[in-house]
Amino acid sequence: MLRIALLMLFRDKAKYMMLIVGLTFCSLLMTQQASVFCGLMLWTSATVRNIGAKVWVFDAKVEQVNEVIPLREIEVTRVRGVAGVEWAVPLYVGIEQARLSDGSFQNVQLVGLDTATFVGRPMEITKGRIEDLRLPDAVIIDQVGVDKFHKKGITIDIGTTFEINDKTARVVALCHANRSFLGQPYVYTTYDRALQFAKPQRKMMSCVLAEPKPGVTATELAVRISRLPGLQAYERDDLFWDTIWWYIKNTGIPISFGTVVLMGVIVGIAIAGQTFYLFILDNLRYLAALKAMGARMPILAAMVFLQSFSVGFVGFGLGVGLTSIFGYKVLKTEQPPFFMPWQVPVFVAVIIILICCFSAAIGLRQIAKLEPAVVFK
């Protein structure tokens, strides 16, 4: 009877299409918005992913990576003194203003790397050499910067110069870096030069990056360093998630995206539930005839659930497929942010299953109440 159930559904083209469109739209809305949300959250922790150190040490009041409370440089030595530290280096991270050759301005995320080791260096140098960062005025700029400058009519390549806070910066290499939350290009230089580019303050160092000795886990080391007065150390993944949770708790972003996802659920329930209910109502006399002919309730329930889940499956597949196409297109431009972890389709699948169960249940309620004798009326 399951084949009969599918034939009944597929051949009622108007309702079938309506159900598919409703569930596809619902699935698309939820998957796309959830993926954009995840992408946006990834942007918030771009610095953690770009630098990649195992242990990060901040001022004790810092709650996430984009919040900088400058430290004294002596803190590097204090961190090096903690048992289990293999090495520790200073890092400068700050938003600075770059002035282009045509006089226009562009905010950049300036990253000052330890001169000796280049710890936190860009993961992928697309042109040039990292070693050239030791040359005078040298900076490395990421592809976002290249694109942003290009939009302003300036072509960035090796040898191009611009100013950061009135000091000359010369591009010695190009790199690829994860895009930051506010979209400023990452500009890498040495720590000492970064302090020259930045506006002078009493304390300048943003944080200390540390590596645990073999046999010591990053988490253990973070706990040990955090015992130092005035410092708070994070293991990389903890900092990544703390940053994301900070944005979830302290901004309206989750509510905004959550509202759209909720709308997707409501649209799904409204369209799919109502259409499926009408589909059952339209077929009620035939289902009653089947009941009279000896179809037991479990068979009818299986038929209804199969019908419901088959439209759910198709709608889910189309929705996730369309979102993937959307993601494929936007990943090329990196705007809007897009990241679809496996949890997103699973979450959407669960919602679609619930919608299908709800739709099938309201239809089944009608069938359960149905007396087979009504076929004689």
Add this chain to the structure above:
Amino acid sequence: MSPHDALKTGPDTVAVAVRDVTKSFPNGDAATYALRDVSFEARCGELTMIVGPSGCGKTTLLSVICGTLGIDSGSIQVFGKTLGTMSASEVTGFRSKNVGFIFQQFNLIPTLTVVENVSIPLILQGWNYRQAEEKAATILQDVGLGERLRSFPKQLSGGQQQRVAISRALVHDPKLIICDEPTASLDAKTGHHALELLKKSACAPDRCVIVVTHDSRIFSFADWIAEMEDGRVVKSCSASQYHHA
């Protein structure tokens, strides 16, 4: 008692025995009686008609005979099986195997083809889909619809739809055929042809056909007629006696 136990069938065997059956429907604080102490028999090898004006209880009697409706009191035996002693599930199974239905509005599923509609009773009994369609196609050939196997019900005339309904009722070789106003949706000529086909293909020595109708033009097809009035069987006799009376 299992629906699969052997049934008592054969020429002149009492196929359906209704004894002192009362059926009421709640109507506020009171009850409306659709059947009052009805007793009635239908035999194998005969086409029995239950006739009477609208609202006299014909359809209710049909419903309780096939077990789609319960009763307040009395007993109903179908081929020796007492429906009241069976569980709801057993009654459903009994109906699936032994009862064929022809409904007033045909109730052919519009999104299924003719052959798919006819194969449903077999699929309900667990037949393989392909074998069920082959058997359905054979019976549709017999009723002259061999060329319309893949047509949908709405593409057929009323008479053709009735032939499909008859095929669906007979495809699983049931022992009891229940017809509810089989000519109500047909013109006189088509209705006459439908009854001819029903009589020819459904009536057999080990089978009982019960037709509910108020269409006096088809009374001539009956072997036995039970006339109802106000929830009671007021006359039950052979068709020839009925016509002479």
